[in-house]
Amino acid sequence: MGEKTIFDDVLGKKLRTVLARFERSKWEGIEEIRIRLNKPLRIKLSGRSCFIDESGLESSAEKAFIPDERCIYETIEVITEHSLYSVEEELKNGYITAKNGNRIGVCGKVVWDKNGIRTIKNISSLNIRFAHEIKGCGKKASEYIFEKRKLCHTLIVSPPGCGKTTILRDIIRILSDEWGFNIGVCDVRSELGGNRYGRLDLGKFTDVLDSCPKALGMIMLLRSMRPDVIAADEIGRKKDISAIEEVINGGIKLICTIHGTDIEDIKQKPYFSNLLEKKIFERFIVLSAKEKPGRIAGIYDRDLNLIYRE
Amino acid sequence: MYMKIIGGILIIVSAYIMGVYYAQREKLKIDDLEEIKKGLSIVKDEIMFLSMPLGDAFSQASEKVTGGAALVFSRIGQGIKANPDAAIADVIDKTLDESISETFLKKEDAVDLVSLGKTMGDMDSDHQRAGIDMTVSDIDGKIGILKKKSEKNEKMYRSIFVLGGILIAVVLI
Structure with a gap:
């Protein structure tokens, strides 16, 4: 048996062979692998996109490796461990969570019935997004989320792919391990804590409610585990906002992330402006992918005054 | 003379025990x-209630069944987990080749598992359930045939071996 690679749990045999030839020192920088049926194989490497040829070398689109139906089938088999039924519910939402919290976006033919989406068949595109665990990346941000030694309700604002989940994961770990907070994590897609086959470190005093809808999960954590802090990724729906209000009324601190380019952007989000007007969040950490993913573009207080910039 | 009688009795008892053993083999196959x-x-x-991947589902099942079947299920579970690129039917087929001797079955008795493997993995849970139900029904059919055969053969084996024993004893005495 060959040496274990980061591609073992997310790629089928053929694609794994191609990517395993890619320069090993750059593996850690791979953020995404985009596999499209009969289209060039493309990866996102440290913030830039490039094509990969059959020898695992960077190439032009014309010379890139072209995945066929077999490549996609093999990859699905590996990701689902030959058990497509085990990811039925995720597939209805257009993604599959693989080992270690890696998330795979799926496109193909959507099958509908009277109850909504049944499944996706004839899968034609996969976007494999690697979950990165970078211990220490949330250290700086965590220094600014306290006021008079009291933890603040914190919102991490970031466009997709700028590292908000990675920073949230590390902040949770720091608050748990270094500050001793009991933290309840509502992890809808197993991205924060990974799944049972590969756990990511969320600290010693953290309880994870895995694969549970956010709004429901936050209330469940509030009532069942009575944590000091509740953390959730990618809030923004109407139900999430009511859950946030209930959590805050329950005296629990909240750390969440939201998609957005900056504070002005989230002000435009439906349901969210009301929360901002009430000044419920006491800290806003805005991330940007400029220079490198996870760069702190600014940390703001409840009155939106800038208190830190990287 | 006493020695001859004791020897004859021993032969007949041994033959009876062998008859019982042969008759029992069918029952063990049924088990x-x-x-x-x-x-x-x-x-x-x-699969239905816990959405457990196949490898884990077989491993879990191996802990709750007994005899050679436990070994077969355990090895299928391990095989699926260790060979992500192999087809499920191939894993089951290979496992049966390696492990069927640990049971009282022959490979053809358990070949339904290989057929089931061909339908496993790339379907939704309803189809998985239907596939398993069909296999269980096929196995039920086999058990029914074996039970009838076993009832018939039990008496036959015992009679043949006892008569054989008596014949040998008479010839030797």
């Missing part, structure tokens, strides 16, 4: 099939 059936029901529950 193995019953355990495979039970294991498949557990795999079905793991």
Whole structure:
């Protein structure tokens, strides 16, 4: 048996062979692998996109490796461990969570019935997004989320792919391990804590409610585990906002992330402006992918005054 | 003379025991099939209620069945997990080649598992359930035939071996 690679749990045999030839020192920088049926194989490497040829070398689109139906089938088999039924519910939402919290976006033919989406068949595109665990990346941000030694309700604002989940994961770990907070994590897609086959470190005093809808999960954590802090990724729906209000009324601190380019952007989000007007969040950490993913573009207080910039 | 009588009795008793053993082998075969059936029901529950991946479902089932079937299920579970690129039917086929001798079955008795493997993995849970139900029903059919055969053969084996024993004893005396 060959040496274990980061591609073992997310790629089928053929694609794994191609990517395993890619320069090993750059593996850690791979953020995404985009596999499209009969289209060039493309990866996102440290913030830039490039094509990969059959020898695992960077190439032009014309010379890139072209995945066929077999490549996609093999990859699905590996990701689902030959058990497509085990990811039925995720597939209805257009993604599959693989080992270690890696998330795979799926496109193909959507099958509908009277109850909504049944499944996706004839899968034609996969976007494999690697979950990165970078211990220490949330250290700086965590220094600014306290006021008079009291933890603040914190919102991490970031466009997709700028590292908000990675920073949230590390902040949770720091608050748990270094500050001793009991933290309840509502992890809808197993991205924060990974799944049972590969756990990511969320600290010693953290309880994870895995694969549970956010709004429901936050209330469940509030009532069942009575944590000091509740953390959730990618809030923004109407139900999430009511859950946030209930959590805050329950005296629990909240750390969440939201998609957005900056504070002005989230002000435009439906349901969210009301929360901002009430000044419920006491800290806003805005991330940007400029220079490198996870760069702190600014940390703001409840009155939106800038208190830190990287 | 006493020695001859004792020897003759020993031969007849041994022949009777062999007859019982042969008759019992069919029953043990039935027991193995019953355990495979039970294991498949557990795999079905793991799939339907816990969305457990196949490798884990077989491993879980192996802990709840007994005899050679436990070994077969355990090795299928390990095989699926260790060979992500192999087809499920191939893993089951290979496992049966390696492990069937640990049971009272022959490979053809358990070949339904290989057929099931061909339908496993790339379908939704309803189809998985239907596939397992069909296999269980096939195994039930085999058990029914074996039971009838066993009842018929039990008397036959005992009679043949006892008569054979008596014949040998008479010839020797």
